[in-house]
Amino acid sequence: MFDVDGDAITDGPVGRVLLLLAAPLVAQNLVYVANALVDTFWLGRVSEDAVAAVGLSLPVQSLLGAVVVVAAVGTQILVAQRAGGDDEAGARRVAFNGALVALAVTAAVAVPVAAFAEELVRFLGADPALAGTTAAYLAIVAAVLPVGAVGETVENCFTARGDTRAVLHVSVASVLVNLVAAPTLIFGVGPVPAFGVAGAALATALSGVAGLLHVLAYAAGIGRDTFRLTRDALVVDAGDLREVVAVGLPLGGQRGVSELVRVLVVGLVAVAGGAAGVAAYTVGARVATLAIVPALGVQQAAQSMIGQNLGAGAPRRARRTTLVGTGTVVVGFLALGAVQFLFAGAIADLLAPDLTPTGRSLSVLYLRVLAVSYPALGGTYTLLAGFNGASRTRTSLVADLIKYWAIRFPIAVAAVPATATFGAFGLAVAPGLGWGVEAVFWAVTVSNVAGFLGLGAYFAFATRRGMFPTAAERAGGGGTAEDDD
Template identity: 80%
Template sequence: MLDVDQEAITDGPVGRVLLVLAAPLVAQNVVYVANALIDTFWLGRVGEDAVAAVGLSLPVQSLLGATVVIGAVGTQILVSQRAGNDDATGARRVAGSGALVAFAVTAAVAIPAVVYAEELVALLGVDPALAGTTATYLALVIAVLPIGAVGDTVENCFTAYGDTRAVFHVSLASVLVNLVAAPVLIFGVGPAPELGVAGAALGTVLASVAGLLWILGYAAGIGRDTFRLTREAFAFDPALVREVVTVGAPLGGQRGVSEVVRVFVVGLVAIAGGAAGVAAYTVGARVATLAIVPALGMQQAAQSMVGQNLGANAPRRARRTTTVGTGMVVAGFLALGALQFLFAGGIADLLAPDLTATGRDLAVTYLRILGASYWALGGTYTLLAGFNGASRTRTAFVADLIKYWAIRFPIAVAAVPVATTFGALGVTVTPGLGWGVEAVFWAVAASNVLGFVGLGGYFLYTTRRGMFANAAERASGGAGSGAADD
C-alpha cells in the first residue's frame, strides 16, 4: 500500500502519490520527536538538574545541527533530479560527494564545539552548578554529529528515489536502540555503570551509530534494492562537491538564521513574561513541534517529487506537485488550527497541569494565536519544497531571513521595556515598547502569515517567468521543456 514506483512519481495521481510518499516520513518525524523525549523522560526520574542540563544544551545543538542540512538536503535534491533523468550512476556519485560534504562540514563545527564545550555553555549563562553536566552532555552528543550527518545524507538518497519506508525503518531502529540504552546507561543496569546525564548522551551516540550502520546496510543492497552505493560513488569529484554545497548551503543558512532568532525570542519572553510567559511559550512551542510534523513529511516528499519530475523533463507536473501539496497542507492545517483554537484550554491542561493561573491564561492565548496561523506555517513548507526541488534553495534562506529577522524579531522586541538587556549574550534592546509577552505571540503568528503570503506571491512570479521550465532544462541535460509558459 505504501510502495511507490518511480513511474508513479512522474506519472501517477499527484495527491495520492504525495500522501503515500509522505506517510512514512510523517511517521519518521513522529519517531524523531519520541526520540527527543526519551532522555527527558528518564532524566526526569534522576532530578530537575539533569533535565535542565539537557534542555540548556538544546540551543547549541540546534544551531550546530543546521550544518547537517547542507549535505543531507542538498544531496536529496540533486539525487532526485538524477533519478528522474534515469541517471543512476550520476545519482550515486552525487550521494558519495554529498556524504563527504556532510561529514566535512559537520566535523568542522563539531570538533571545536567538543573541545570548547565548557566555553559554549558559559556563553549560555548556565548556572555554575549545571555547567559541568551540561558541557559533558553537549560534548558527547556533538561528537557524533558527523556520523549522524552521513546517515541522514544516505537516508535522503532513499527519499529522493521515493523509498520513504526505508527511512522510517532506520529511524525506528535508532529509537529502539536509544529506548534500551538510555535507561541502562543512565541508571546503571547489570555491568553498566550509573552515568546519569552522560549515560543519556551515550544512548544518543549509540542510536546514531546504529542508524548509520542500518542505512549503509540498505545502501549495500542488504534487504533493499531501491538505491545502491557502489565503489564508483566514492570517487572524489570537486565539481559535484561544489554543486552539493551550492544547493545545500542556503538551506543550512536558512536553518541557522531561524534558530538564532528563536534563542533571542526566548530571552525576550523571559523578560516580558517571566516564568509564566516562558512556560506558556514552551507549551506552544511543543505543540507546534508536533503539529508541524505532517508538513515536514509533505515537504520532504514534495522535494523528491519535484526533483524527479524536473529530471524527467516534466516542469508542469513539478509545478502541480507544489500547488497540490500546498493546497492539501493549507486545508489540513486550517482544520488543525481550528481544533487547537477551540480546545486550547484542554491542551494546556494536558501538557502542563501545574501551571499557575497566569501561566495557563497565557498558554491558552498563545495556543489560540498560534493555531490561527497554522495554515500559513504549514503551507510555507510545501511552497519551499517547490523552490528547493528546482535547486532554488537561496529562496528558502532569504524567505526565512525576512520572516525571522525583518518581521518576527522586531515585533517581538516591542514586548519588552525600553533599553532592556536580555539573554546570556548580553544583547541590549533599545526600541522596546513594553507591550507585554503577548506581543511575542503575535510576532510569531504575524511572521508565519506574512511569510507565507510573500512567498506565495514570489512563487507565482517565478513560475510565470519559467522557473520550473528552466530547472527542467538544466536537470534533464539541456533538452527543451516544451513548456515555455510554465
C-alpha cells in the same frame, strides 16, 4: 502498501503519488520527533529545571542542524534530478560525495561546540544554576553530530529515489533504542548509574549510531535494493562536491538565520519569563516540532517528485506537485490547529506534569497562539519544496531572513522589560517595551502568517516567469511550459 513505482513519480496521478511517498516520511518524522519528545517526557518527571536546561540547548542544536542541511538536502535534490534523468551512476556518485561533505562540515563545527559548550551556554545568558547541566547535554549532542549528518544524508538518497519506506525503518530502529536507553540512563537501572540530563543526551547519541549502521546496511544492499552505494560510486569528484555545497549552502544558511533568531529569542524568553517562560517555550517548541511533521513529510516527498520531474523534462507536473502539496497541507493544518487550541491544557499536562502553575499557564497560552498560525506554517514548507526542487534554494534563505529578522525578532524584543538590556553571543539589544513573554509567543505566529503570504505571492510571480521550465533545462531534462501532466 506504500510502494511507488519509479515511473509513477513522473507519470502517475500527482496527488496519489505524493501522498504515497509522503506517508512513510510523515511516519518517519513522527518517529524522529518522538525520539526528541522522549527527553521532554522523562525529564519533565525530574524537574522544571531539567526541562528548562534542555530547552536552552534546543536552539543551539537546531543551529548545528543547519550545517547538516547543507549536505543532506543538497544531496537529495541532486540525486532526485539525476534519477529522473536516468543517470543512476551519477546519482550514486553524488550520494557518496554528499556523505563526505556531511562528515567534513559537521565535524568542523561540532568539535569546537563540544569543547566550549559551557562558554557557549553562558553567552546565551543562561541562569548559572542551569548552565552546567545544559552544557553537559549540549556537548554530548554536538560530539555525535557528524554521525547523524552522514546517516541523514544517506537516508535522503533513498527518499530522492522514491523509497521512503527505508527511512521509516531506520527511524523506528533508532527510536526503539532511545525508548530503552533514555529512562535507563536518566534515572539509572541496576548497575547503570543515573546520569540525569546528560543521560538523555547519551541515549540520543546511541539512537543516532544505531540509525547510521542501519542505513549503511541498506546502502550496501543488505535488505534493500532500491538505492545502493556500489564500489564504482566511491570516487571523490570535485564537481559533485561543489554542486552539493552550491545547492545545499543556501538551505543551510536559511536554517542558520532562522535558528540564530531562535537562539536570541530563547534569551529574550529567559529575561522576560524566567524558568517558567523557558519551560513554556520548550513545551511549545516540542509540540510545534511534532505538528509540522506532516508538512515536512510532504515537503520531502515533493522535493523528490519535483526534482525527478524536472530531470525528466516535465516542468508543469513539477508546478502542479507544489500546488497540490500546499493545498493538502493547509487544509490538514486547519484541523490540526483546531485540535491543539482546544486541548492545549491536556497537551501541556501530558508533556510536563510537574510545571509550576505559572509555567503551565504560559504553556497553554503559547500552544494556543501557535495553533492559530499552523495553516500558514505548514503551507510554507510545501511552497519552499517547489523552489528547492528547482534548485532555487536561495529563495528559502531570503524568505527566512525576512520572516525571522525583519518580523519575528523585532516583535519579540518588545517582551524585554524597559529597564533591562538583553545580550546573547556578545550581541546587545536595546531595552524593550516591557510587553512580557507573551509578546514572544505572538511574534512567532505573526511571522509565520506573514512569511506564508509573502512566499505565496513570490511563488506566483516566479512561476509566471518560467521558473520550472528553466529548471528543467538546467537539470538536463529539457521540456517546455506546455508539457502535459
